[in-house]
Amino acid sequence: MPLVRNPILPGFNPDPSVLRVGEDYYIATSTFEWYPGVQIHHSKDLANWELIIRPLNRKSQLDMRGDPDSCGIWAPCLTHDGEKFWLVYTDVKRKDGSFKDTHNYIVSAPTIEGPWSDPVYINSSGFDPSLFHDEDGKKWFVNMLWDHRRRPQLFEGIALQQWDPVSGKLIGPRKNIYEGTDLALVEGPHLYKRNGWYYLLTAEGGTGYEHAVTFARSKDIWGPYETHPDKHILTSKDHPHTALQRAGHGDFVETPDGKTYLVHLTGRPTTQLRRCVLGRETAIQEAYWKDDWLYVKDGPVPSLWVDLPAARNEDAYWEEKKYTFENGLHKDFQWLRTPETERIFSTDNGKLTLFGRESIGSWFEQALVARRQNHFSYDAETVIDFSPEDERQFAGLTAYYCRYNFFYLIVSAHSDGQRELLIMASEASWPVGDLRLPAVGESEQPSLKIPNEGKVKLKVTVRGKALQFWYALEGEEEYKKIGPVFDGSIVSDECGGHQKHGSFTGAFVGVAASDLNGLGKAATFDHFVYKPVKHESDRYEI
Missing domain, CATH: 2.115.10.20 (Glycosyl hydrolase domain; family 43)
Known part of the structure; x- marks a missing residue:
């Protein structure tokens, strides 16, 4: 056999x-x-x-x-x-x-x-x-x-x-x-x-x-x-x-x-x-x-x-998957907690539209749709169309474990309405060693101003524990790095925020949207790509 x-x-x-x-x-x-x-x-x-x-x-x-x-x-x-x-x-x-x-x-x-x-x-x-x-x-x-x-x-x-x-x-x-x-x-x-x-x-x-x-x-x-x-x-x-x-x-x-x-x-x-x-x-x-x-x-x-x-x-295990939404949400995807899906997402227009609800860390109602990370190394990317009015509206691409452990590349806006890219992450997720931790009392993480109009390409690459975000503006072919190389092993059972051996799920990658103004601001995603990558660090996989 x-x-x-x-x-x-x-x-x-x-x-x-x-x-x-x-x-x-x-x-x-x-x-x-x-x-x-x-x-x-x-x-x-x-x-x-x-x-x-x-x-x-x-x-x-x-x-x-x-x-x-x-x-x-x-x-x-x-x-x-x-x-x-x-x-x-x-x-x-x-x-x-x-x-x-x-x-x-x-x-x-x-x-x-x-x-x-x-x-x-x-x-x-x-x-x-x-x-x-x-x-x-x-x-x-x-x-x-x-x-x-x-x-x-x-x-x-x-x-x-x-x-x-x-x-x-x-x-x-x-x-x-x-x-x-x-x-x-x-x-x-x-x-x-x-x-x-x-x-x-x-x-x-x-x-x-x-x-x-x-x-x-x-x-x-x-x-x-x-x-x-x-x-x-x-x-x-x-x-x-x-x-x-x-x-x-x-x-x-x-x-x-x-x-x-x-x-x-x-x-x-x-x-x-x-x-x-x-x-x-x-x-x-x-x-x-x-x-x-x-x-x-x-x-x-x-x-x-x-x-x-x-x-x-x-071959099926290593297959790249490009998800489109003309026929609804693919079975690989799940969301968190709520049975009232009409309040958090729609695929009626052939695209995935998220209606901004609570924060990414909520235990009640959050617009977060994601699929499992099934490989130690992978690429994931999407295209977002989103026009936030201020800093309380944000949406983007996330590598997610739970409310305590996640990485989140978002399109948001400054209080003056200027659109920007920003990386949000749980406190334990910020890189250590040669990379600076946010200072105590620091109110903002570094952001990148982008035009107020146009779609944005968002991408995350994971190679073993190394996680890097990327972006490209509408009309641009090449992705640019944004933010540091994070320790992606944070999104794990051992770092789930509970007592020892008290976290039981696994890493997901997907898209999310929040609107803390309570307006249900919509963010639209054209597609989602998940590409497994064979990498030398994954000794039990290749």
Whole structure:
């Protein structure tokens, strides 16, 4: 079989849940504050995947306005009971501190394309829920439990309770069936049945560099569950120099010919500071059964290369994409939090028009449309038509992680109405070393005056951690540099503004517009280009 390089879903695609229905494979991944919610990819061969739907795509299903960064949709679980698809997920409204507001829901659909139902609320006792369909027709809801009283350990264990799809409610007793191992932070449960055994696969160690996949089994669904002889069947925590770090949060699938594969979360850190710019990605490992226990081939350390039934289409991976908007917004793009898209963008005229709303750092309503950074090095460019009246109206090109970490080349105006180019960036993003930090109390960053009429070309180039902005005025062919070379590795999980291992998404690149005058000033973008670049610094990609 061909050797395929991990990850199979590069860029921000964490917490994979894998499913096979006939000859078709599906993987559902977390989307956090990005709308629409949940990404579902499809494959016929486990190597080549296509995004086919984001099922949580209307207001009656999902409204994340006010959800903080790295909250929103966590750890979906996709299953099929022989008749229809089921999707279980958490909408996190608060995550930092002692309390977590983690609302768990279930939706269903007759086909993967939908229509997907409105959500049924289940509980808020913990996150990372899953749904297990037993052989006798019973459905079981499994999720981790959060106990705000316990210090410093707030993760209480894995809860099991029967769920009635007719009433839409949990019924019968609830039991904590597994408290995890000494690695702690047990979460991400998936329940299976095979050869008379119930198997419980969990994530432990947090989603950082101590992450792991733990496996346990029992003859009775209520337990007790015996932990795997090796405890953790997949982890890179004891191997800090392997290519795939942060390995954990897994799920497994069996092929029609009886092979078993484990999909899992992973990260590929760059720079000496071990920053995961591409966020948490989805990788795959071949596994096998021995004595009714699951083992990862050559594990427990994850492999960069894996045998799969088919080769990956490398040409498609490195393909330049030029997006136009005559047929609406391409599926590669997402926006933040709001289901009311008509308030933030339109493609009615064959171009992408953003209506300026709140700042780029808002948790409520911001006009920001972007796609994932799927490569360590890339070029992105656009053409903007925008006539701001003052400094409170601005729009442009952004490399974005969250409200705390972004780079933003904008067209704005001085208070006298003179149009200008300006680089805005979160405080931690300003370059260090040979480049001057803004002085304390400095009220303005350097700006470049430009004509008040005419379109402007905006471009960003990323080569490993080096990020540079460029521009060209209407009628000019050559781009000119603007601003310093920034440390682009800032747009990473490790710099997301939360406590250690508390940021969960990945880098995006796209366009945004703000109008703090409250007028919804429009900025129009002709097209958007994303061009992957092979670069010598990307040792795990070329």
